[in-house]
Amino acid sequence: MLELKNLYKRYGEVRALDGGSLSVAPGRMLGFLGPNGAGKTTAMRSVFGLVRLDSGEVTWNGVPIGPEQRLRFGYMPEQRGLYPRMKVAEQLGYFAELHGMSRTDAAASVARWLATLGLSERSDDRLEQLSHGNQQRVQLAAALVHDPDLLVLDEPFSGLDPVAVETLAGSLKAEAAKGKAVVFSSHQLDLVEDLCEEVVIINQGRNVMEGNVAGLKESSPHRRLEIDVSGGDGASWLPEIAGIESKEVDGSLVRLLVSKEIDLESILSAARAVGPLRHFSFEAPSLSEMFLRAVTQ
């Protein structure tokens, strides 16, 4: 179990971390979200001793993290870095051995990961000969190759095409299913919504939302309501009732942001009075909407 508690870090006048916290248990995948400059990278770097915190606790299974524990962690840093001229397989083998694997185990693990990520044929190429997407896969393999208990991935999906995203996402899911704790940051919120059961959203170094994604959506005070009525033009038929926060009209389609407790019945009957319903949906907001609301409040 990885726990970051009450992290504080100032760079001069800038508060990079202002009490932010997160925790992730084995077998779980945590989406770590926040706008640029929110402190995500600083928090993730703190796990690897790459930042000197002003205060805060960084623990693994309740023990402060030191060099010994870090050998069992895998890290994909925000600023990607590998040896450009080293061959892919040799490079991954080197990282695996540095993390304490024997040479035989390392070679086997490298072959396995290259196969999983579709890079087997490139194993003897120098890294610089690979495309950006493939380099990114190698970077992920470098975080995974020593079979770590914890994966900390800073923007693992940025700059990847949808096929590569699919491959990486699948690998991460499989790793979590094997009992690894996974935490990753991303701006691709739809992807996070698909992949993660839990999220932490930070802004200006502080947690602004955290918890189970389904639970968060359920407890949101807002709902998205969409109604399409044949014969309706615009939203003139809409009754004047409490709980409508904003509306958007697209021909006969009306999109509303409403309170969770709105009187659905009266809206439904007003719509039916205009004509037959073509479309009606009442849903919790998406993670993107909750994110925007959380960080702009």
Add this chain to the structure above:
Amino acid sequence: MKGLRPVWMVARRELKERAKSRTYRITTVILLLIVLGGIVIPQTFGGGDDGTTYDLGLVGENSEELLRTLEVLADTSDARVETRVFDDIAGAESALVAGEVDAVLVDGGEYVTKEPAGSSFFVTGGTGLSALVGGTVQTLRLQDVAASAGVSVDEIAGLLTENPLAFRSLEPLDPNRETNTTVSFFGLLLLYVGILSYGAWTLNGVIEEKTNRVVEVLMSALRPHQLMAGKVIGIGLLGIAQLLLIVITAAAAALAVDLVDIPDVSAGLIGSLLLWFVLGFSFFSVAYAAVGALVSRVEEAQSVATPLTMVGVAGYLAAFAVLENPDGVVARITTFLPPTAPFVVPIRHAQDAISGWESALAVVIMVAATYGLIRLAGRVYSGAILSVGARVKLRDAWQSAELEESRRLTR
């Protein structure tokens, strides 16, 4: 063992990756060609014995004895005189004008040159060919006079070659001292060249991980001083390998073309030279690694390296000062200073001017200083990474690392 395995793995990667690189292979081949060419070509095409060959025209009566004596004298001064007989003076003079001969000897007494002879007879007897011919004529005349006075040629020769003084020195004669000193200086030169050439490799090698940003991945698996030590060992071994290859090739070539003989030096001195080469090379490599830790980009490397290079030059120069006075205060102080000791101790050793305890203490200080520098380099490195960004001041990097260290200890 746990702490050493990563160090060796870093070193092994450095060795393998660099040895594979085209730059390393090409520079090694070029250096070998230069060294081989520099030794073999002059020996093969330059006449080998370094002697000068003169062309002397002969006209009229020149005795067999004169020519024989001329040959003997020329041989003692590593020269050769080719003679060419002319029928008359006119023919000889036109050959002289045409530059076919250097001078003409007429009837064993007149020496004809193209240019006025005054300048070449600057000192008694003149120089070059004129001195040889003059000396020959002089010798023959002396023999004639001696013979007519009843003194044998051998007696005269004996008197002239014997040294009339009896020599006595207060210190015992050490026939090897000069050879020892020469060999030591050659060793120092290699150390100096090694430090200056391979220091830059280490410096750039340390910056490498920061430039290609692999450092964040590495730091989750390595302590900074392990990375430093591995780099220094890997790059150092590769540098020493290249240097050895070149030196052995050069020595083999020089022996093969009879340029030098194998010097007669004691195993003790060779051991001292090797030991201090390794100590000095390690110390300076580690120092280059430490200054490399301060910067993040290769472009900044040169500015931080310059002061260190000056220290290396100063150490090399100190050896010359110590040679003058191997027992003096300067010698004693510089023996215990890590930057100068690798240059000074072998020189004092070669001169038999260092005591056992001084040698031992110098080695201990050197090893301790190198170890300390590795730790310092590691701290500076981690400090520089912790405060990402521009070039880090040494003091800031140190303090940053110190805080991190104490945090780690108090956890």
